[in-house]
Amino acid sequence: MKHLITCKELNATDIEAIFAHASEFKRMKGLTPVSQKQFLNQTVSLIFVESSTRTRMSFEIASLNLGARVVQLFPEISSLNKGETLEDTVLDLYAMGCRYFVIRHPQSGIFDALLNIKKPGLKYINAGDGDREHPSQALLDAFTLIEKFGTLKDLRICILGDVLRSRVAKSNAIVLSRLGAKISVSGPKPLLPSKSDLPEVEIFESPDDAVRDVDVVMGLRTQMERGGTTFKPDSSYLDTYGVSKMRLKLAKKDAWVMHPGPVQRNVDIDSEIIDGPNSLILKQIENGVFVRMAIMAHMGLEMV
Numbered sequence: 001m002k003h004l005i006t007c008k009e010l011n012a013t014d015i016e017a018i019f020a021h022a023s024e025f026k027r028m029k030g031l032t033p034v035s036q037k038q039f040l041n042q043t044v045s046l047i048f049v050e051s052s053t054r055t056r057m058s059f060e061i062a063s064l065n066l067g068a069r070v071v072q073l074f075p076e077i078s079s080l081n082k083g084e085t086l087e088d089t090v091l092d093l094y095a096m097g098c099r100y101f102v103i104r105h106p107q108s109g110i111f112d113a114l115l116n117i118k119k120p121g122l123k124y125i126n127a128g129d130g131d132r133e134h135p136s137q138a139l140l141d142a143f144t145l146i147e148k149f150g151t152l153k154d155l156r157i158c159i160l161g162d163v164l165r166s167r168v169a170k171s172n173a174i175v176l177s178r179l180g181a182k183i184s185v186s187g188p189k190p191l192l193p194s195k196s197d198l199p200e201v202e203i204f205e206s207p208d209d210a211v212r213d214v215d216v217v218m219g220l221r222t223q224m225e226r227g228g229t230t231f232k233p234d235s236s237y238l239d240t241y242g243v244s245k246m247r248l249k250l251a252k253k254d255a256w257v258m259h260p261g262p263v264q265r266n267v268d269i270d271s272e273i274i275d276g277p278n279s280l281i282l283k284q285i286e287n288g289v290f291v292r293m294a295i296m297a298h299m300g301l302e303m304v
């Protein structure tokens, strides 16, 4: 695994190896002994051209736990702001010694151009490209569910909300279905994908039908920043489309609740559900550090 750009590139062996590494890192609470600090004297560059709390900070912590130095490029005070391209920015940082690039960008498919750069040891991790993919989020979600259920085989998972513009939903559809889960999705009609967008899932116009008897419900934020529709959540959104208390009663008794964050309390998900006993939301965030360490360790280093 040279890069992690799309979940389509992940086979079951990669996923199993990443989860085995993540479990081991979790057992050690991320405190790797010096002998396992595989990234000692390596420099990891975080380039987030879009806002982030969880992904950016957990990749930073993961990199530090593995012994790496971390440098962050802040787009608004970088020369990206003066018209320099992202490709030239990567080349600049490569020249300074960076080999690992964790990149978030609003443009879907931004890595297509970056992959034209051929440099020894250069590695990319997609930290979210537009509405296309967010592979590390899907891996940490699957890891969290395997911790809870042991296996994803025949687990029923419902994803509710702005599925059309969600890179999390797209990456999760690939990873969770590859591990045997059955996925239903629903949300406002303008924010529903077509079957060809998301062939791995069953699409429901009625959120209640999508949630009925599932083991897990995952809420999503409405991503107004992506445009493409005039739909805007209003005060009725939670009851009509979101993870409300009433809707959750239609799922299996004691169904677990997930959300990739950032959460919009009482819009996409009821605030009491977020803080309730069946919420996995903080567990997802906790596991994000170990899974991201595992992704980096699995990708390894090429000594150049």
Ligand code: CP
Residues within 6 Å of the ligand: 051, 052, 053, 054, 055, 056, 128, 134, 137, 260, 261, 262
């Ligand atoms: N889940 C997620 O990508 O959160 P951030 O945008 O805070 O990184």
